[in-house]
Amino acid sequence: xxxxxxxxxxxxxxxxxxxxxxxxxxxxxxxxxxxxxxxxxxxxxxxxxxxxxxxxxxxxxxxxxxxxxxxxxxxxxxxxxxxxxxxxxxxxxxxxxxxxxxxxxxxxxxxxxx
Amino acid sequence: xxxxxxxxxxxxxxxxxxxxxxxxxxxxxxxxxxxxxxxxxxxxxxxxxxxxxxxxxxxxxxxxxxxxxxxxxxxxxxxxxxxxxxxxxxxxxxxxxxxxxxxxxxxxxxx
Numbered sequence: 001x002x003x004x005x006x007x008x009x010x011x012x013x014x015x016x017x018x019x020x021x022x023x024x025x026x027x028x029x030x031x032x033x034x035x036x037x038x039x040x041x042x043x044x045x046x047x048x049x050x051x052x053x054x055x056x057x058x059x060x061x062x063x064x065x066x067x068x069x070x071x072x073x074x075x076x077x078x079x080x081x082x083x084x085x086x087x088x089x090x091x092x093x094x095x096x097x098x099x100x101x102x103x104x105x106x107x108x109x110x111x112x113x114x
Numbered sequence: 115x116x117x118x119x120x121x122x123x124x125x126x127x128x129x130x131x132x133x134x135x136x137x138x139x140x141x142x143x144x145x146x147x148x149x150x151x152x153x154x155x156x157x158x159x160x161x162x163x164x165x166x167x168x169x170x171x172x173x174x175x176x177x178x179x180x181x182x183x184x185x186x187x188x189x190x191x192x193x194x195x196x197x198x199x200x201x202x203x204x205x206x207x208x209x210x211x212x213x214x215x216x217x218x219x220x221x222x223x224x225x
Contacts, residue, residue, distance in 0.1 A: 045214075
């Protein structure tokens with residue numbers, strides 16, 4: 001357990017509405033990530049953060065924004081949700097060791113856009 | 115685009131048999147990792163192998179890495195029903211803060 005909490009765990013929203021997913025960690029990790037998981041695509045990186053107010057885009061960042069005002073919280077916002085953003089969203093943190101970084105995932109947030 | 119590609123996409127075996135899954139990747143890596151995902155849950159880290167290692171063991175797991183072929187395999191020996199899950203490989207480049215995941219192998223262990 002890497003001390004990662006995602007909220008909400010399940011949400012149904014209407015097309016065009018804004019949605020914010022929250023990731024909270026308790027162990028002061030510097031790096032945090034948002035992935036989405038879809039059948040046939042595996043896990044794809046949306047955005048990641050390497051510190052407070054320091055974020056960068058992943059491979060599928062269009063339509064998403066992120067914010068990190070505190071070390072422990074990393075927010076993912078869909079400004080205007082679309083049906084193509086129906087997915088499972090995973091927050092993750094990384095721990096760096098001598099061999100590289102290991103990713104630890106939260107339990108996921110299931111988002112349905114109708 | 116995905117870096118790691120797992121093969122097969124799905125595997126079904128009898129309990130007690132060994133399960134082998136393969137992962138191929140395209141670019142130079144610093145390390146390769148395997149993760150397990152139970153249905154409806156997040157991914158759990160299983161094992162990491164560095165680019166200068168050829169084989170690594172952890173309990174019933176054995177991972178091999180062939181950098182000349184850009185491929186890795188995960189062997190689960192003496193499979194159990196609890197091993198039923200999806201397994202993903204992920205690659206990390208030198209100095210990279212990001213891992214790139216494949217699409218996974220869905221493993222089913224039949225009692």
